[in-house]
Amino acid sequence: MSAAPDLGKLNWTTTRLDAALGWARKFSIFQYPFVTACCGMEYMATATSHYDMDRFGAGFPRFSPRQADVLFVVGTISHKLAPVLKRIFDQMAEPKWVVAFGVCTCTGGFYDNYATVMGIDTIIPVDVYIPGCPPRPENVLDGLMKLQDKIAKGATAVLPTDISARPAELQAPHRPEAHL
Amino acid sequence: MSVELVPLLQTRFPKEVLVSHHYQGQATAILKREGLLALARFLRDDPSTSCDMLMDVTCVDYLKFGKSQGSSPTLATPSPLPYYMQPKSMTERWERLVSSEDFRFEVVYHLYSTTHHHRLRLKVPLTLADPVVDSLTDVWASANWFEREVWDMFGVQFTGHPNLKRLLMYEEFKGHPLRKDYPVHKRQPLIGPVN
Numbered sequence: 001m002s003a004a005p006d007l008g009k010l011n012w013t014t015t016r017l018d019a020a021l022g023w024a025r026k027f028s029i030f031q032y033p034f035v036t037a038c039c040g041m042e043y044m045a046t047a048t049s050h051y052d053m054d055r056f057g058a059g060f061p062r063f064s065p066r067q068a069d070v071l072f073v074v075g076t077i078s079h080k081l082a083p084v085l086k087r088i089f090d091q092m093a094e095p096k097w098v099v100a101f102g103v104c105t106c107t108g109g110f111y112d113n114y115a116t117v118m119g120i121d122t123i124i125p126v127d128v129y130i131p132g133c134p135p136r137p138e139n140v141l142d143g144l145m146k147l148q149d150k151i152a153k154g155a156t157a158v159l160p161t162d163i164s165a166r167p168a169e170l171q172a173p174h175r176p177e178a179h180l
Numbered sequence: 181m182s183v184e185l186v187p188l189l190q191t192r193f194p195k196e197v198l199v200s201h202h203y204q205g206q207a208t209a210i211l212k213r214e215g216l217l218a219l220a221r222f223l224r225d226d227p228s229t230s231c232d233m234l235m236d237v238t239c240v241d242y243l244k245f246g247k248s249q250g251s252s253p254t255l256a257t258p259s260p261l262p263y264y265m266q267p268k269s270m271t272e273r274w275e276r277l278v279s280s281e282d283f284r285f286e287v288v289y290h291l292y293s294t295t296h297h298h299r300l301r302l303k304v305p306l307t308l309a310d311p312v313v314d315s316l317t318d319v320w321a322s323a324n325w326f327e328r329e330v331w332d333m334f335g336v337q338f339t340g341h342p343n344l345k346r347l348l349m350y351e352e353f354k355g356h357p358l359r360k361d362y363p364v365h366k367r368q369p370l371i372g373p374v375n
Contacts (some may be wrong), residue, residue: 078348079349079350079353079368079369080348080349080350082369082370082371082372083371086371114349114362114366114367114368115348115349115357117369117372122369122372122373123371123372175365177363177365
């Protein structure tokens with residue numbers, strides 16, 4: 001007999017399906033480590049055996065944006081490199097996430113000069129900020145787990161944020177003399 | 181030893197070397213820019229000097245040299261700075277052996293000899309109106325990127341350079357950021373907001 005589909009049960013099924021999909025996605029991260037500077041050392045330290053990103057499923061970096069789903073921006077981004085970063089981000093397919101690794105990518109770090117991008121969220125949308133100069137591997141894994149929560153919920157990369165959408169501790173003051 | 185390079189240069193090139201010294205054991209010669217290329221070839225090729233390695237090319241902007249404060253503090257107008265930051269008399273500071281009014285820039289070359297293990301510093305003073313000097317890429321290949329950096333940061337041109345483009349900044353960047361009159365807080369991002 002053909003019973004009408006029970007919509008209550010169907011919702012439960014789809015939420016379980018979403019949860020399973022989220023679980024699967026969060027433990028199969030293919031990151032693109034866009035490493036430019038000193039934070040790369042801490043990225044490598046986190047990836048190798050002592051702290052081990054592979055147990056979170058992030059053990060296989062993909063050095064092509066077409067094959068990656070998470071963009072780890074590691075290290076200072078200069079104005080000369082910024083269009084390249086935007087292009088790499090644009091080449092990634094949905095769903096994609098961005099991790100700003102290190103305080104240079106979060107807010108510009110201790111640099112405040114003619115050459116450094118004051119935070120990559122001025123160019124591309126960022127999902128997780130991992131501050132630190134460089135961040136301890138424990139911090140990196142904490143950020144990775146926050147990213148995993150975001151992936152599991154199914155929240156993909158947010159729309160381009162402006163600086164006011166940063167977390168409170170990473171806000172930067174407006175400086176009128178920069179427009180000279 | 182480095183110390184012998186200075187008298188050797190003065191005897192071989194008396195007209196091109198303006199002044200020289202060896203302060204703290206470091207030999208330095210200040211040259212006219214016309215003599216730079218000949219002197220560089222001599223230093224590389226002559227077996228007694230054989231400076232086969234160009235360690236660094238950089239530039240100094242002397243626009244604000246010795247002018248950080250208006251005048252020395254007096255009892256009537258004491259300096260607002262703490263004692264260790266108060267302006268000091270000329271004898272207590274670095275001396276400049278050519279006049280800052282005439283020559284704003286000084287391109288500095290550091291040479292090293294891997295056979296004799298001596299070092300030499302060459303300085304070429306340049307004016308703002310004509311900041312041009314010969315390129316040393318034919319003599320030492322490492323001069324290529326060093327000179328591109330000096331062009332990018334200071335605006336000093338090198339004649340005969342095969343590819344004098346900006347190195348550290350992007351091509352459309354306006355101005356030369358390490359000059360003393362480049363505004364410190366100015367930002368020119370290529371993409372993204374200014375502030």
